Amino acid sequence: MSPKEIEYRTPSTNWQTLAFWEGCGRGELVLQRCQDCGIVQHRPRGLCASCLSSSLDHFVASGRAKVHTFTITHQNGMPAFRDACPYVLAYVDLEEGPRLMTHIVGCAPESVFIDMAVRADFVITDKDLGIPRFVPA
Numbered sequence: 142m143s144p145k146e147i148e149y150r151t152p153s154t155n156w157q158t159l160a161f162w163e164g165c166g167r168g169e170l171v172l173q174r175c176q177d178c179g180i181v182q183h184r185p186r187g188l189c190a191s192c193l194s195s196s197l198d199h200f201v202a203s204g205r206a207k208v209h210t211f212t213i214t215h216q217n218g219m220p221a222f223r224d225a226c227p228y229v230l231a232y233v234d235l236e237e238g239p240r241l242m243t244h245i246v247g248c249a250p251e252s253v254f255i256d257m258a259v260r261a262d263f264v265i266t267d268k269d270l271g272i273p274r275f276v277p278a
């Protein structure tokens with residue numbers, strides 16, 4: 142495991158993303174579902190990316206996902222990441238459909254594999270917002 146956690150900053154929010162970041166602050170993965178075509182989307186937007194409807198609902202997702210692909214980062218000079226190397230940057234496929242870029246934590250980087258079952262875990266920042274990352278399920 143990494144000697145130190147990545148130092149996550151407070152997310153920058155706007156009217157399209159606030160519900161997502163606030164959900165993470167409560168330990169919930171909040172996604173959008175289009176009321177017109179039913180698609181579930183992430184990243185959060187003001188319109189449905191499929192049919193351009195503005196009728197979007199927010200709902201709490203299961204937090205369950207599988208690793209789609211990943212890479213292990215061994216060098217990153219940015220101060221927030223430098224001491225956390227090696228760490229895992231991954232795309233995970235959420236049970237509800239969307240693919241999310243995230244970190245896999247809570248396990249040795251070399252133990253991560255494609256199709257690995259993972260679940261959402263959150264780092265709470267100030268302003269009661271949060272950052273999602275995933276741990277082995």
Ligand SMILES: [Zn+2]
Nearest residue numbers: 175178189192
């Ligand atoms: Zn739609």
